[in-house]
Structures are given as C-alpha cells and as structure tokens.
Amino acid sequence: MSIGILTSGGDCPGLNAVIRGAVLKGTKIYKQEFVGFRDGWRGVVQGDVMPLTRKDIQGISKQGGTILGTSRTNPFEGDGGVEKIRENMDRLGIDSMIAIGGEGTLAAAKRLTDAGIKIVGVPKTVDNDLSATDYTFGFDTAVQIATDAMDRLRTTGDSHGRCMVAEVMGRHVGWIALHSGMAAGAHVILIPEQKINIDQICEWVQQVKDRGRAPLVVVAEGFSLDSMEDAHSERGLDAFGRPRLGGIGEMLAPIIEERTGLETRATTLGHIQRGGTPTSFDRVLATRYGMAAVDSTIHERWGRMVSLSGTSITHVAFEDALGKLNTVPQDRWDEASILFG
Numbered sequence: 001m002s003i004g005i006l007t008s009g010g011d012c013p014g015l016n017a018v019i020r021g022a023v024l025k026g027t028k029i030y031k032q033e034f035v036g037f038r039d040g041w042r043g044v045v046q047g048d049v050m051p052l053t054r055k056d057i058q059g060i061s062k063q064g065g066t067i068l069g070t071s072r073t074n075p076f077e078g079d080g081g082v083e084k085i086r087e088n089m090d091r092l093g094i095d096s097m098i099a100i101g102g103e104g105t106l107a108a109a110k111r112l113t114d115a116g117i118k119i120v121g122v123p124k125t126v127d128n129d130l131s132a133t134d135y136t137f138g139f140d141t142a143v144q145i146a147t148d149a150m151d152r153l154r155t156t157g158d159s160h161g162r163c164m165v166a167e168v169m170g171r172h173v174g175w176i177a178l179h180s181g182m183a184a185g186a187h188v189i190l191i192p193e194q195k196i197n198i199d200q201i202c203e204w205v206q207q208v209k210d211r212g213r214a215p216l217v218v219v220a221e222g223f224s225l226d227s228m229e230d231a232h233s234e235r236g237l238d239a240f241g242r243p244r245l246g247g248i249g250e251m252l253a254p255i256i257e258e259r260t261g262l263e264t265r266a267t268t269l270g271h272i273q274r275g276g277t278p279t280s281f282d283r284v285l286a287t288r289y290g291m292a293a294v295d296s297t298i299h300e301r302w303g304r305m306v307s308l309s310g311t312s313i314t315h316v317a318f319e320d321a322l323g324k325l326n327t328v329p330q331d332r333w334d335e336a337s338i339l340f341g
Contacts, residue, residue, distance in 0.1 A: 001095035002033040003297055005052060007066040008040030008073070008101040008108075012124050013278035014137035014286035017061035018100050019068065021290025023052050030298050035094060036068040040101070041075035041108065043068075047088035061283050064276045075108050082115040089117070096302075098293045100124050102136075103322065106305060110318035113303040120296040121305035121318060122289050126274060129173040132321035133307035137286040142169065142273040143179045149269055150184035150216060157214035163205055163256055163264040167249030169273050170220030174328045176273070178336055181218035188215065188340055192222035193328045201252070202259040207341035209262050219252060221245040246270065288313055 005022060007015045019036070026032040034052035037043030050056075050068070060067055075085065089095070096118035099109040102125035109119045123130045128139040146168045157164040166186075168176045174191020181189035187208045188201060201217070208215035222245055249266035257264040278286065285308065292306040292313040305321045307314050 001093055002035050003294075004035050004037055004044070004049065004089070004092075004094040004097045005068065006037040006040050006044060006097060006099055006101075007068050007070045007124070008099065008105040009070065009124065010072075010102070010126070011065050011070050011274050012126050012138035013064050013141035013274070013276065014282040015066040015070075015100060015124065016057075016063045017278065017283045017286035018122055018124075018137070018290040018293070019052065019066070020057040020061045021287035022098060022294045023054065023057045023290075025291040026294040026297075027054055030294065032294070032298075035092065037097075039069040039071040040073055040105070041080070042071045042073040044085055044088065044097070045073065045075055045078070045080040047092060049092060049094075061287060062277050064278065072104070075112070082112060082117065085112065085117060096120070096297055098122060098297060102127075103130065106130075106318055107322055110303065110322065113318065118300070118302045120293050120301060121321070122293050123305055123307060123321065126176065127170055127173055128175040129171070129325050129327075130321055131324045131326040132305065132316040133326075134310065135285065135308050137278070137282045137289065138274075139175065140281045141276070141279045142176050143183070144279055145273050145276065146176055146180035146269055147183040149267070149272065150180060150186065150218065153267060154184065154214070154216055157216060160263070161214055163209075163215040163217065163260070163262045165217045165219060165249045165253045165256070165264060165266040167219050167221055167246070167266065167268040169269070171222045171245055172325050172327070174220045174223070175326075177218050177220040177223075178328055178332065182336055182339065184216065184218070186216045186218040186339075187213070188217040189336055190217070190219040190223040191328055191333070192220055192224070194333055195224060195226040197226045198255055198259075202256055204341040205256055205260050205262065209260060215262070217252070217256070219249050221248060223248055
C-alpha cells in the first residue's frame with residue numbers, strides 16, 4: 001500500500017520541500033511507497049496520480065510552486081464525495097494521505113477523516129493565519145518578497161515625491177503587512193484586525209508629507225475602513241464560497257490623493273508573493289514538516305496536523321487547528337503604530 005500526498009489551495013514557497021522531506025524519510029526509514037495526487041483534491045476525486053520515488057524528488061526543495069500541481073477544488077462537490085474518494089484509494093492501493101494546505105484544505109481533510117479516510121495534515125498558508133502553529137512555511141518568503149518590493153517602491157516614491165500604496169496578501173490577518181511594513185519602514189500599516197478611519201490614514205500621510213518625505217502605505221487585502229462592513233472584493237467567490245479579495249489599495253489611493261494633494265499610486269503585489277524560491281527558513285521548516293508528517297502517518301495519528309511550537313515539531317488535532325485564526329494581537333499592533341506618520 002502507498003501513501004498519497006496532495007498539495008491544495010494556493011501555491012506556496014516550500015511545498016516541494018515538504019514533499020521531498022516526506023518521501024526521503026518515508027522511503028529511507030520506513031520503506032514506504034508514495035504517490036502524488038495531481039492538482040490537489042481534483043486528483044483525489046479523479047484518481048489522477050503520479051509516482052513519487054526518490055529520483056522524482058531530487059533537488060526540488062529549492063524550487064517554488066509544487067511539482068504535483070494544485071487547485072482550489074472542493075472534494076465534496078461535483079463527482080466528489082467520501083465514497084468516490086475511498087473507491088479511488090482502494091483501486092490505486094493508497095492506504096492514507098498527507099494533505100498539505102491551508103484552512104480550506106484542512107477543513108475538507110477533517111470532514112474526510114471524520115468519515116473514516118486516513119489523513120494527516122501539513123499547514124500551508126503564506127498568511128500565517130493558522131492558530132495551532134507558531135509559523136507556517138511560505139510566510140517568511142512572502143514577507144521577504146514584499147519587503148524587497150517595498151524597498152523598490154520607496155525609491156520611486158522618493159524620486160517623484162509620491163505616496164506609494166502597497167497591497168499585500170492577508171485575507172483575515174495582517175502578519176505579512178505587519179512584518180514587511182516594519183521591515184521596509186512603512187509610514188502606515190493597515191491590517192484586517194484593526195479598522196481605521198480614512199481621516200486617520202490621511203493624517204499619517206500628511207505628517208510624512210510635511211516632513212518632506214514620500215509616504216509608504218502598506219495595506220493587507222483583507223483590510224477594511226471603519227465605514228465598510230466587509231473587505232473589498234470585486235471578483236466573486238472561490239470554490240469554497242469565500243470572496244476573492246483584492247483592490248483595497250486601488251480604492252484607497254485616489255482618496256488619499258484627493259485629501260492630501262499628494263500624487264498617490266497603488267501597487268498590488270498579488271501572486272508575486274507566492275512565487276519564486278523559498279527562503280532558507282521556509283526550506284528547513286517545510287522539510288521538517290514533511291518528515292514529521294510521515295512519522296504521524298506511520299503512528300496513525302489520523303485527523304492531526306503537524307505544527308511548530310517554539311523550535312519543536314508537534315501534532316495537533318484538525319479541530320484545534322481550525323478553531324480560530326492566528327490574528328495579530330493588540331500589543332504587536334501598538335508596537336508597530338509607534339512608527340506611523
């Protein structure tokens with residue numbers, strides 16, 4: 001019998017390192033065989049697999065993206081469902097699965113585990129929004145990419161005397177905005193956890209302008225003004241019924257320009273933050289997660305997710321991982337806000 005591995009949801013730097021860590025330890029220590037499901041839950045539902053031998057995973061830890069492909073397929077819709085998945089696993093000789101993904105992936109994995117499918121989870125989200133782990137791989141890379149982009153935006157802003165608005169990822173939490181904004185010396189950082197009024201934002205920008213500086217505003221895609229009921233979304237829903245966010249930076253820029261008289265340009269970093277090679281931190285963390293996930297599979301810790309606690313890899317139940325978001329606490333926001341204006 002084989003162990004199946006899938007990567008689901010948005011791509012993320014470090015996915016290949018998880019696959020490599022799992023296959024290397026699984027084949028070397030436990031003499032297990034592995035297959036990969038192509039394109040996340042789609043491959044599980046359709047029984048579309050590829051071999052994962054040691055040769056197949058050589059040198060992939062430094063590669064971005066995922067060699068398995070990914071999608072936002074909902075395994076319970078269309079031709080999916082528990083019985084179809086169980087039938088495919090039996091036909092392909094797959095005894096259990098390692099599901100690498102974020103909130104949506106792990107929620108689906110929990111439903112399948114509750115129905116008797118043997119699954120171990122690995123947390124993957126560049127937003128770092130899963131509460132049952134200190135860090136998720138991909139976050140460090142996304143912060144570094146965002147910081148580099150902001151450093152470049154600042155040179156343009158300084159040259160033209162403009163206010164630059166940088167929109168980064170962060171659906172429910174503002175960790176990427178907070179870390180990259182602080183690293184880049186941003187004058188305003190806007191995150192989903194803190195609703196701010198437009199007057200305060202423009203006041204901070206005006207203070208920077210009055211000092212003869214070019215303001216840098218960093219905003220997470222999930223941020224909303226205190227006058228807004230929901231985060232800004234213009235692109236409908238994804239496969240799990242969640243709004244596709246994006247565009248808050250473009251919405252704020254003309255308001256800031258009108259109120260301050262300062263030419264303001266917005267840049268949405270978007271998928272750039274997901275691409276490219278993972279940082280060394282993410283490569284190491286992802287590799288450790290992959291190896292720990294194999295341990296969990298061998299010891300039959302079904303319905304559990306590997307996680308990072310301090311510097312140690314631990315195991316938590318899916319329901320604990322999905323219970324609440326890892327939001328930016330008030331003291332971290334207060335710390336950062338000293339730098340505003």
